[in-house]
Amino acid sequence: MLNIIKTVENGKAVFTLEGRLDTTTASALEKELAESLEGVSELCFDFAGLDYISSAGLRVLLAAQKTMNRQGEMKIVHAGEIVREVFDVTGFSDILTIV
């Protein structure tokens, strides 16, 4: 289960995720992002409520990062220990801005 709460205002988008970002839920996030990222220069993911992220979820984040590299910046806030560990293990910590 994944809850996606998004707010887009003045070129600033905030995605608050709750639950698990895995194979079954990643496509929903991918679809939401595809609909919202146009004209966005600042993208923020709030992972305070995210319990787990799988490689399918990482793929969506990577795609978002690549999009934002062209049109602005992207950061991740409030990542929990489990999620942070996945970022570290996969080397995503090196390419993502994790605050």
Add this chain to the structure above:
Amino acid sequence: MDRLRKLRSSMAANIIGAILALLAIFGLIVSVFGFVSFTDAFKNEYTVSTYHMADTATTLVNGDHLDAYLRGEETEEYERTRSYLDIYCKRMNVSIIYVIEVDRSDYGRFVSVFNHVNNAVDDTSYTAWELGHERETTNDEYRQKYQAIYEQGSPYETVYRIRTNDGLHSHITTMVPVKNSSGDAAGILCIQRPVREIYDARRPYLRSIVFSTLLLSLLASVFAVGYLRVHLVTPIRRVSDEAARFAREGTKGEDLEGISPYKELSGLAASIDKMETDTLRYMENLSTAAAEKERIGFELSLASRIQAASIPSEFPAFPERKDFDIYGVMDPARDVGGDFYNFFLVDDDHLALAIGDVSGKGIPASLFMMVTNIILTDRTRMGGGPGEILDYVNREICAHNSAEMFVTIWLGILELSTGRLTASNAGHEYPALMRAGGAFALYKDKHAFVIGGMEGVRYREYELKLSPGDKLFVYTDGVPEATAADETMFGTERMLAALNEDAQAAPERLLRNVRRAVDGFVQGTEQFDDLTMLCIEYRGGSARTDEPTREE
């Protein structure tokens, strides 16, 4: 009874029955109305004609002299009138003609003046009253009629006796006043006639009504039967036969459209035609889909075999080598998966070990996995350290990565003579290392970014010295992230515990222990991730010399 039930369930029989019942009711109503109005008309005719007869008869009687006749005077005139009335009675075919004077105090008595009987007319047995014969008025009906004639100036009164129960035939009695010269009623002249003609005429009339109703009913039923058969029963039977045939044979039959000019039936027929066409198309689609599914299933099972054959899966893999023992398993969650492991001798002294996990699952992941494994294997065989090999693989993958997928890879090259392991980790899980005689623990190696995620990433290497008896266990996230029904994950703690259950065992046994622990943990909950493990036990450079045919 069976026949009756059959008739009841037959639409034609029911409709015909209904028509017959309606016609019978109709015939009955017509008969009753006809009977009543016929009787009325006949009565009217009788009433009027008898009145005229009576009225004519009064002209024969001198109203001024009635009292004189009773007194025994005017005998000559009385006798003459008598003989006229006698002739009248016989000629006019009346049963009785009589003249009376009624007691006008209460009309309860009267006295006879003239009385002529013709018993032959109606087979009666009357006896003529004498002049001056007195009688009581027989009933109130007569009394009222007498009064009407005397007091209200009624031109005539009529009494019908139809179907009398006193043995007399039906007859009509008409009374008219016998007037004196001043115009008042001095007496009453009555005529009694039989009315048998009413019955004589009524009977054939009734008969013709019944007969024509029956004939009409018969014609209507014959017509209804024919009509229903041609326009209703036959088309419906054809539709129902066609539906039954279709259900039996499942092939397209003749078109039913135009079976009937009526839209209810032609609509039904069109629906059956459409149902047949649709059903056949649906069945065809279904069998096409089934065939397609079978084909895909066959292709997948073939793909699954190809994928399984693309990695070393025969154990022991190097029966002639005593310097190391290796074992690996790959269990895709579906037919094909995105995980892989690989190992091969780059040269006699260098063993390459690799494990990888493609993001995503199923067919796309499996294609990506095959490509990655091939590039990785080819590049590794060309020689060089894991870092530069991964640099190359990343470059190649990034150049052709349209789906934005990535793969985590751990690659190690073990120098068998010395136990020196050079490795590089591209975003893959931490390896688990066991020093000889000790326990497995995670080895927190340096991580770089996943392969295929970004161009230009540098993959650094690290070195690890293995001693004889050391073991290295690498795995994909399908192991720690195996999930139980309550969504808790297996985790690296449980994985290490499973490894250390019997840490001294051979690699094959260790992998079985982990697998058993994972299965016990998830308790049959369906797993969505591929599960892959690889374990090597390093036995040391000296062990290699066991190989008798080997030339160093």
